[in-house]
Amino acid sequence: MWQWKLARFAASRSRWFSTAIPGPCMVHKRGTDILQDPWFNKDTGFPLSERDRLGLRGLLPPRVISFEHQYDRFMNSYRSLEKNTQGQPDRFVSLTKWRILNRLHDRNETLYYRVLIDNIKEIAPIIYTPTVGLVCQNYSGLYRRPRGMYFSAKDKGEMMSMIYNWPSPQVDMIVLTDGSRVLGLGDLGVQGIGIPIGKLDMYVAAAGINPRRILPVMLDVGTNNQSLLENRLYLGVRQPRLEGEEYLSIMDEFMEAVHARWPKAIVQFEDFQMKWAFETLKRYRNRFCMFNDDVQGAAGVAFAGLLGAVRAQGRPLSDFVKQKIVVVGAGSAGLGVLTKAVRAVSKMSGCSETAAKSQFFLIDKNGLVTTERSYLDPAAVPFAKNPRDLEGLTEGASITEVVKKVKPHVLLGLSGVGGVFNEEVLKAMRESVSTKPAIFAMSNPTANAECTATEAFSHAGENIVFASGSPFENVDLGNGKVGHVNQANNMYMFPGIGLGTLLSGARHITDGMLQAAAECLTSYMTDEDIQEGILYPSIDCIRDVTAQVGAAVVRAAVAEEHAEGRGDVGFKELAHMSKEDTVKYVRGNMWYPEYCPLVHEKSANSEEGKEMSPFVAAVNSLCNGI
Numbered sequence: 068m069w070q071w072k073l074a075r076f077a078a079s080r081s082r083w084f085s086t087a088i089p090g091p092c093m094v095h096k097r098g099t100d101i102l103q104d105p106w107f108n109k110d111t112g113f114p115l116s117e118r119d120r121l122g123l124r125g126l127l128p129p130r131v132i133s134f135e136h137q138y139d140r141f142m143n144s145y146r147s148l149e150k151n152t153q154g155q156p157d158r159f160v161s162l163t164k165w166r167i168l169n170r171l172h173d174r175n176e177t178l179y180y181r182v183l184i185d186n187i188k189e190i191a192p193i194i195y196t197p198t199v200g201l202v203c204q205n206y207s208g209l210y211r212r213p214r215g216m217y218f219s220a221k222d223k224g225e226m227m228s229m230i231y232n233w234p235s236p237q238v239d240m241i242v243l244t245d246g247s248r249v250l251g252l253g254d255l256g257v258q259g260i261g262i263p264i265g266k267l268d269m270y271v272a273a274a275g276i277n278p279r280r281i282l283p284v285m286l287d288v289g290t291n292n293q294s295l296l297e298n299r300l301y302l303g304v305r306q307p308r309l310e311g312e313e314y315l316s317i318m319d320e321f322m323e324a325v326h327a328r329w330p331k332a333i334v335q336f337e338d339f340q341m342k343w344a345f346e347t348l349k350r351y352r353n354r355f356c357m358f359n360d361d362v363q364g365a366a367g368v369a370f371a372g373l374l375g376a377v378r379a380q381g382r383p384l385s386d387f388v389k390q391k392i393v394v395v396g397a398g399s400a401g402l403g404v405l406t407k408a409v410r411a412v413s414k415m416s417g418c419s420e421t422a423a424k425s426q427f428f429l430i431d432k433n434g435l436v437t438t439e440r441s442y443l444d445p446a447a448v449p450f451a452k453n454p455r456d457l458e459g460l461t462e463g464a465s466i467t468e469v470v471k472k473v474k475p476h477v478l479l480g481l482s483g484v485g486g487v488f489n490e491e492v493l494k495a496m497r498e499s500v501s502t503k504p505a506i507f508a509m510s511n512p513t514a515n516a517e518c519t520a521t522e523a524f525s526h527a528g529e530n531i532v533f534a535s536g537s538p539f540e541n542v543d544l545g546n547g548k549v550g551h552v553n554q555a556n557n558m559y560m561f562p563g564i565g566l567g568t569l570l571s572g573a574r575h576i577t578d579g580m581l582q583a584a585a586e587c588l589t590s591y592m593t594d595e596d597i598q599e600g601i602l603y604p605s606i607d608c609i610r611d612v613t614a615q616v617g618a619a620v621v622r623a624a625v626a627e628e629h630a631e632g633r634g635d636v637g638f639k640e641l642a643h644m645s646k647e648d649t650v651k652y653v654r655g656n657m658w659y660p661e662y663c664p665l666v667h668e669k670s671a672n673s674e675e676g677k678e679m680s681p682f683v684a685a686v687n688s689l690c691n692g693i
């Protein structure tokens with residue numbers, strides 16, 4: 068029985084439903100309303116039958132252009148834009164590309180997502196990090212059309228009704244920000260909406276989440292960014308950020324409103340300043356289906372990289388317990404990574420978490436974190452070193468001092484500060500006890516990376532393994548040798564976490580599900596790749612990575628008995644699936660952009676003379692509307 072269901076779902080790679088409930092592909096709009104709806108619009112691609120039935124005749128040039136032809140046409144203009152902007156500053160070129168993509172997104176979602184999926188390596192840096200950072204910094208000026216929802220401090224008491232203003236009846240995936248820590252760019256207030264939009268584009272591209280079922284959300288509780296408050300164009304609420312109970316009551320109201328309308332929607336918290344990242348995670352994780360990408364997604368991707376760094380040295384994974392790791396940045400991401408790594412060491416070696424911490428060193432803006440600090444954020448306290456155990460290092464020691472003394476296997480940056488891995492620090496990594504020292508400059512966007520790829524290979528040596536949060540080109544080391552650049556970005560985690568959770572039907576995202584996602588990413592790489600310094604897959608494979616990660620999450624949810632299933636595929640069916648079947652099931656539920664008929668099959672006969680009156684067609688469409 069379940070095999071049959073699996074086959075049916077695998078076959079349902081339909082345009083309309085991926086995470087999908089089969090249904091009629093109909094539209095309840097007509098004429099210009101269709102052309103102005105990016106979800107239904109096919110531009111010149113509407114076949115004559117649809118032009119007839121949907122009141123489009125005369126509203127479009129007469130020739131029908133195929134989807135492939137439209138795609139080529141767009142890519143040609145994208146390429147000529149590239150040619151025409153040659154030699155211009157990078158920032159200008161990237162924003163120009165973002166604009167042309169954004170216009171396509173506003174006009175024709177099907178074509179937009181096909182362009183994105185088929186050119187993911189080239190286009191991700193425009194719609195995601197690093198360009199998305201630039202877009203957020205300039206959002207008020209760039210703004211043309213709304214996308215997503217905005218809930219502001221002024222909407223208190225209204226959110227339960229506001230949530231019903233969203234036109235799509237079903238939402239599966241929400242990415243939420245308050246714009247308080249956008250990448251490494253600080254507080255950008257309402258302009259942070261660019262981040263949920265970019266993350267959800269990755270959900271569609273990588274996880275095949277149906278774009279009709281995504282919702283980017285900005286919770287605008289004010290901003291403490293003075294220059295934004297003084298900017299005439301600023302589109303957000305002009306007030307300092309709400310704090311304390313006021314902040315939490317807005318957040319509670321939003322979460323309850325979402326849950327009331329879409330009880331199984333997953334909410335990904337993104338780019339919150341640390342105090343709210345941790346507080347909201349604690350507050351909601353057992354009440355709602357949510358996770359924090361900067362804490363938990365970053366932890367997963369870094370964990371996979373740390374294990375990759377062990378393998379790169381030709382050592383067994385069990386050697387992870389002996390690795391000395393310096394983490395620079397004691398924020399939501401750095402502490403998330405440390406928490407996960409310490410837990411893993413404790414589990415692998417059977418020692419207590421306190422003992423497992425001995426090999427980790429934490430540095431923040433005031434230097435090495437020790438118990439001698441007069442004030443320490445409670446979240447960092449567990450990782451503070453006792454100066455007695457430091458053999459010469461003292462409270463506040465610099466990164467160079469720590470690296471020189473510890474000679475770590477791994478130097479990992481999540482500080483948000485560009486260039487903190489300076490020449491001196493990188494040269495100190497030459498003394499690492501590892502045969503393949505690992506340098507992870509994970510901060511975003513590019514200018515905030517702790518070092519560039521070229522700096523890392525030229526100062527720390529050619530035998531390092533290198534990863535960065537934003538993309539860099541591979542480095543030419545001369546004599547045909549290449550310094551491989553990995554992208555250690557949570558994009559390898561969150562799409563699979565979201566899709567797997569959705570298909571499992573779990574009501575919460577557990578540590579076990581997150582651990583399964585991270586382990587899956589770790590095992591994705593072959594020993595040959597790792598030997599060449601390739602710790603993460605190419606972004607070109609992100610859909611496949613996501614299918615595997617998603618399946619691992621489903622299986623973990625089943626193993627923990629949290630899975631409830633989705634649609635026809637319940638817990639029992641999921642539990643009977645082999646690993647391969649689960650991957651197939653996940654893959655089969657990924658949406659893929661293709662034009663879908665907008666009128667009933669019967670109406671296709673219109674070209675053969677069996678035309679239904681436009682009125683009947685409209686009534687039919689209305690009755691069957693999604």
Ligand SMILES: NC(=O)c1ccc[n+]([C@@H]2O[C@H](COP(=O)([O-])OP(=O)(O)OC[C@H]3O[C@@H](n4cnc5c(N)ncnc54)[C@H](O)[C@@H]3O)[C@@H](O)[C@H]2O)c1
Pocket residue numbers: 248249250251252340341360361362364365368395396397398399400401430431432433434480481482483484487509510511512515535536537555556557558
């Ligand atoms: N690659 C990824 O997948 C990924 C995931 C999450 C976050 N990030 C990036 O990590 C960075 C930090 O994010 P966060 O949420 O932890 O931010 P955060 O603001 O919570 O933490 C930043 C931390 O860096 C420390 N710091 C600041 N200046 C420093 C300096 N000069 N030297 C050492 N430490 C310094 C601060 O004291 C703080 O502990 C951002 O740039 C973000 O884009 C990357």
Ligand SMILES: O=C(O)C[C@H](O)C(=O)O
Pocket residue numbers: 195196249250251338360361510511536556557558
């Ligand atoms: O957005 C990214 O590219 C990764 C991460 O979530 C970040 O905040 O930097």
Ligand SMILES: [Mg+2]
Pocket residue numbers: 250337338360361
């Ligand atoms: Mg983030």
